[in-house]
Amino acid sequence: MTEAIVRLTDVVKNYRKGRERVEVLHELSLEIERGEFCALMGPSGSGKTTLLNLIGGLDQPTSGSVEVNGQQIDRLGSRALARWRAGHVGFIFQFYNLMPMLNAQRNVELPLLLKKMSGKERHERARTALEIVGLADRARHLPRELSGGQEQRVAIARAIVSDPDVLLADEPTGDLDRATAEEILDLLNTLNERHGKTILMVTHDPAAAERAGRRVQLDKGRLLETA
Numbered sequence: 001m002t003e004a005i006v007r008l009t010d011v012v013k014n015y016r017k018g019r020e021r022v023e024v025l026h027e028l029s030l031e032i033e034r035g036e037f038c039a040l041m042g043p044s045g046s047g048k049t050t051l052l053n054l055i056g057g058l059d060q061p062t063s064g065s066v067e068v069n070g071q072q073i074d075r076l077g078s079r080a081l082a083r084w085r086a087g088h089v090g091f092i093f094q095f096y097n098l099m100p101m102l103n104a105q106r107n108v109e110l111p112l113l114l115k116k117m118s119g120k121e122r123h124e125r126a127r128t129a130l131e132i133v134g135l136a137d138r139a140r141h142l143p144r145e146l147s148g149g150q151e152q153r154v155a156i157a158r159a160i161v162s163d164p165d166v167l168l169a170d171e172p173t174g175d176l177d178r179a180t181a182e183e184i185l186d187l188l189n190t191l192n193e194r195h196g197k198t199i200l201m202v203t204h205d206p207a208a209a210e211r212a213g214r215r216v217q218l219d220k221g222r223l224l225e226t227a
Contacts, residue, residue, distance in 0.1 A: 005165060005198050006032035006055055011064035013050055013221075024050045025221045027064070032166075037192040037199045039212035047221040048202045049170055055200065056168045057085045069165040086114040090159030094171035096151040098143040098158075104130060105139040108157045115162070129157035132195070133187060149180035156187060160197070167191065169201040173208050185211045 013025040024047045032038050040048050053059040054066050057073050066074045069088060076084060090111075098107045108126040117125075130136045133153040143151055152172065159167055169188065173181035185208055191197040192213075201212060209215050217224040 003034045004031040005034040005036075005069050006030070006200070007065075007067040008051075008054070009065045009067075011051075011054065011066065012062045013047070013054065013059070014062045023221060025054075025061075028221065028223055030216065030223060032198065032200060034198055035192070035196050036214060037188070037212045038201070038214045038216055039209035040200060040202045040216050040218065041204070041206075041209050042218035044204075045220075046218040048218055051218065052168050052170055052200065052202055055166070056089045056091060057081045083114075086111060087162055088165045090162065090164040090167045092152075092156055092159045092167060092169040092172045094174040096143070096155040098151055098154060100143050103140050103142055104135060104146070104154045104157075107143070107154055108161050111158060111162050125161055126157070129161040130154070132160065132191075133157045147180075148176055149183055152176065152180075152184055153187065156184075156191075160191065160195075165198065167197050167199045169199060171202055171204065173203070173205060181205075181208065 008028060008030045011025055011028045012023065015022045015024060040051065042048050050059065054061055055068060061074055065072055071084065073081060073084060099110070105126055108129050109122045112122040112125060127136065127139065130139055133156050135150060135153050135157065138146060138150060146154065173184050176184060188199055188201065189211060192199050203209050
């Protein structure tokens, strides 16, 4: 029996804009199975990034529940949520958010600073993550010495170094040319198929979405269809 690793139930998310209440997500329910590669599509303003942030514990729903790997994260306080994020979710962004003064190795090690482990163990785990993304030979290079595709690979290594339950990718190929984007999508497919990572990827790119095993469409905060 397939297990749902992400389960959202009747999720509503509202924001205040002056005196106006803006409802971004409307009683949305969604399940993502363990080991699934799911693409989340929809026009700008449809609620894709909001949904990603709720699953990653970066935001809280107004109502409804968000459960990831058996943990109902909408019930956690801010400190407990920060600890949970450090061990269970890896984030990949369109803009790589690497520290410019740190080399690739040190950038990948950053999430491990929140964990109780020796410097040697951090180094070894970061080295393994760089090997998985094919950049072991660039470990001592600064971000400015890397191409855009290599920077995104470092960012992916940083996302997987804690062995998270779920990878959340927000337009991971949006700043890349087509050839480099295909390389990054190949890597995401490898992480999904060979390493069993559950991936939820926000994208505007139909070609990128086709690489996922399932596509979910959002429009104005409502789930329209899955494929």
